[in-house]
Amino acid sequence: MASRPQPSAxxxxxxxxxxxxxxxxxxxxxxxxxVKGATFADIAGRVGLVPNSVTYYYRKKxxxxxxxxxxxxxVVDRIAAEAGEQPSIELRVRSFLxxxxxxxxxxxxxxxxxxxxxxxxxxxxxxxxxDIYAAYTAVxxxxxxxxxxxxxxxxxxxxxxxxxxxxxxxxxxxxxxxWRHEAxxxxxxxxxxxxxxxxxxxxAHSRWCPAGVELRWRLVDDAGGxxxxxxxxxxxxxxxxxxxxxxxAKISAQLNRTKGAFYHHHDNKDDLIEACFERxxxxxxxALELSEAAGGxxxxxxxxxxxxxIRFQVAPEGxxxxxxxxxxxxxxxHRDAVRKTLNQLTERVASAVADGxxxxxxxxxxxxxxxxLIVAGINATAEARRWIPGxxxxxxxxxxxxxxLAGLVNRTAIANP
Numbered sequence: 001m002a003s004r005p006q007p008s009a010x011x012x013x014x015x016x017x018x019x020x021x022x023x024x025x026x027x028x029x030x031x032x033x034x035v036k037g038a039t040f041a042d043i044a045g046r047v048g049l050v051p052n053s054v055t056y057y058y059r060k061k062x063x064x065x066x067x068x069x070x071x072x073x074x075v076v077d078r079i080a081a082e083a084g085e086q087p088s089i090e091l092r093v094r095s096f097l098x099x100x101x102x103x104x105x106x107x108x109x110x111x112x113x114x115x116x117x118x119x120x121x122x123x124x125x126x127x128x129x130x131d132i133y134a135a136y137t138a139v140x141x142x143x144x145x146x147x148x149x150x151x152x153x154x155x156x157x158x159x160x161x162x163x164x165x166x167x168x169x170x171x172x173x174x175x176x177x178x179w180r181h182e183a184x185x186x187x188x189x190x191x192x193x194x195x196x197x198x199x200x201x202x203x204a205h206s207r208w209c210p211a212g213v214e215l216r217w218r219l220v221d222d223a224g225g226x227x228x229x230x231x232x233x234x235x236x237x238x239x240x241x242x243x244x245x246x247x248x249a250k251i252s253a254q255l256n257r258t259k260g261a262f263y264h265h266h267d268n269k270d271d272l273i274e275a276c277f278e279r280x281x282x283x284x285x286x287a288l289e290l291s292e293a294a295g296g297x298x299x300x301x302x303x304x305x306x307x308x309x310i311r312f313q314v315a316p317e318g319x320x321x322x323x324x325x326x327x328x329x330x331x332x333x334h335r336d337a338v339r340k341t342l343n344q345l346t347e348r349v350a351s352a353v354a355d356g357x358x359x360x361x362x363x364x365x366x367x368x369x370x371x372x373l374i375v376a377g378i379n380a381t382a383e384a385r386r387w388i389p390g391x392x393x394x395x396x397x398x399x400x401x402x403x404x405l406a407g408l409v410n411r412t413a414i415a416n417p
Contacts, residue, residue, distance in 0.1 A: 018047075018057070019057050020113065021047045022043065022047055022049075022054060022057055022058070022064070023064075023067060023068055023071060023113070024113050024114055025043050025046035025047050026038070026043045026064050026065070026067075026068050026116075027068050027071075027072075027113070027114045027115055027116040028046070028114050029042050029043055029046065030065060030068060030116050030117075030120070031114070031116060031117050034120060034123070035061075035065045035120050035123040035124070035242075036123065038061075039051075039061070040054050040055070040061055040064075043064070062124050062125060062128050063128065065116075065123070065124055065128070066124055066128035066131065066132060068115075068116040069116055069118065069121060069124075069132050069135075070131070070132065070135055071115065071116075072115040072116050072117075072118055073118065073132070073135045073136055073139055074135075075103070075115060076118075076139050076171070077135075077138070077139045077142060079096060079099045079100060079103070080096060080139060080142040080143050080146065081142065082095065082099065083095035083096040083099065083146055084142065084145060084146055088149065089146070089147055089148075089149040089151060089152065089408075089409055090198055090409075092146040092147075093146065093147075093167065093194060093197060093198055093408065094191075094194045094198075096143070096146060096167065096171060097167075097170065097171055097174075097190050097193055097194050097197065098187060098190045098191065098194065100171045100174055100190070101174060101178060101186040101187055101189065101190035102186065102187060104174060104175060104178055104179075104183075104186060105183040105184075105186040105187070108179070108183040108186075109183060117172075117175060117324075118136070118172055119172070119322075119323070119324030120242060120324055121133070121136065121242075122239075122240065122241050122242030122324075123242035124242075139168075140164060140165075140168060140387070143164045143167055143168050144160055144161060144163075144164035146164075146167070147160060147163050147164060147167070147408065147409070148160075149409075151409040152409055158388050158391070158395075158399055159399060159403075161387050161388055161399075162384070162387075162388065162399035162400050162403060163403045163408045165380055165384070165387050165400075166197075166377050166380060166400065166403055166404055166408065167197065167408065169376050169377060169379070169380035170193065170197055170373055170376050170377070172376075173372060173373075173375075173376035173379070174190070174193075176323070176372070176376075177346075177372045178190075189369065192365075192366050192369050193369055193372075193373060195365075196365060196366075196369060196370055196373050196407075197373065197407070197408060198407050198408060198409065198410075199363075199407045199410060200405055200406035200407035200410050201299075201302070201353065201356070201362050201363065201365060201370055201405055201406070202299050202361065202362055202363065202405065202406055203299070203360060203361055203362055203363045204363070206297070206299045206361050206362070208303070208401075208402055208405075208406060209300065209303065211307065211394075211397070212294075212304060213290075213294045213304060214287075214290070214291070214294075214304040214305070214307055214308040214311070217286075217287070217290050217308050219283045219286050219287060219308065219312055219317070220279070220282075220283060220317050228279075230251065230272065231272070231275055231276050231279045232317065232318075233251050233254045234251050234272050234273070234276050235276045235279070235280070235319060235320070235321045236254075236319065237250055237251055237254070238273065238276065238321060238322075238325050239319060239321065239322050239325075239382050239383065242324075251272075270334075273321075273325060274334055274338070276321045276325070277321055277325070277326075277338050277341075279321070280320040280321045281341050281342075281345060283309070283312060283320060284309065284320070284345050285345065285348075287305045287308045287309050287312075288305050288345075288348055288349070288352065290304075290305075290308070291304045291305035291308070291352070292352075297356065297359055297361035298352065298353070298354075298355040298356025298357070298358070298359050298361045298362055299356050299361035299362055300361070301352060301355070301356075302352050302353065302356055302362070302374075302405070303401070303405060305352065306374060306377075306378065306401060306404065306405060307397045307401050309378045309381075310378065310381050310396055310397050310400050310401055310404075311393040311394070311396065311397050312393075313378070313381040313382050313384060313396065314381070314384055314385060314391055314392065314393050314396045315393045318382075319381075319382040320378070320379070320382055321382075322379055322382045322383070323342060323379055326338050326339055326342075342375075345375075346371050346372065346375050347368075347371070349371040349374055349375060350367040350368045350370070350371035351367070353365070353367040353370045353371055353374075354367040373404075374404065374405070377400065377404035378404075380400075381396060381400050384396050384399075384400065
């Protein structure tokens with residue numbers, strides 16, 4: 001039997017170039033419209049192909065999305081590997097975060113291919129999901145190794161895991177806000193972020209106080225009501241399985257209700273997702289309002305609000321809806337409205353940080369960058385149980401609160417007075 005002709009070098013090069021063009025266009029469209037919203041026709045149109053031509057490279061949209069995710073994960077893995085060559089924790093953390101900022105500047109200038117946001121990993125079905133999770137877990141372990149050293153030798157595995165989770169989340173979150181600065185300033189801004197990640201926000205005389213008034217705060221109303229139950233179940237499922245995975249049938253089944261009961265309260269799933277965001281924003285507002293009403297220094301108010309929100313994430317009434325859900329919202333007007341509210345609440349956190357700087361309980365720092373770091377950390381703890389199975393609310397506060405606010409390796413600032 002005659003052997004099959006092998007492609008020429010020219011054909012192979014042309015194939016690779018076309019595949020890269022498809023991956024680039026897909027990454028951009030998935031970021032703009034979500035994995036659910038982007039179609040083969042959209043992607044093909046960006047590169048001057050017909051939809052059937054894309055299937056020559058990737059049989060299904062899920063295969064194409066998986067390839068985009070794996071390409072982005074490989075880039076993060078390479079950045080982490082390079083950072084691991086540095087001799088100290090501080091230098092490794094700085095390398096990891098500043099290289100992410102440089103990467104974003106390169107994408108902004110068009111000198112690096114666009115990468116898909118790693119916020120919709122849950123959107124894919126099996127078997128693609130298993131491959132992506134395996135690759136991402138390997139990156140997570142590499143990032144955790146960046147934090148090994150004399151300063152962290154006494155930390156437990158869970159403490160190291162929480163710190164790695166926060167560091168990785170801070171790097172991912174850069175794409176949410178760094179674009180507000182000019183690309184030429186990305187590295188300078190990242191250096192300030194590194195200082196906050198490593199050294200935290202409290203002034204030298206401020207100490208980590210035991211849990212106080214926030215333990216008595218009630219962040220949601222009508223905890224036993226049907227509407228609240230649907231919102232809570234939907235939020236959990238969207239966080240765990242993405243927009244597509246959180247079907248109306250699954251949400252209803254979690255509550256032992258019929259789909260008819262769902263439609264009695266919500267017209268469709270997209271309306272439900274929007275309601276979940278409103279619930280999340282209400283909880284964040286309430287935590288900030290209650291912390292202001294409790295009084296005390298800016299540091300005490302900030303600590304109370306952040307700890308209350310971390311506790312809420314793993315409490316029975318939680319979690320908050322992760323911001324990744326915005327990319328799956330099909331209505332751009334609603335998506336923009338949600339992002340506008342998130343930005344406004346982040347500015348409110350920045351204002352709370354500024355109060356602490358003014359009264360001297362927080363050290364001199366950039367309030368806007370500190371707010372982004374804090375919001376990123378709170379958002380990340382919605383998936384704390386993925387990395388630390390079974391973690392309880394008080395334990396989540398102990399594991400995530402101090403490193404988020406007082407620095408990844410800083411123990412003196414978290415000692416009780």
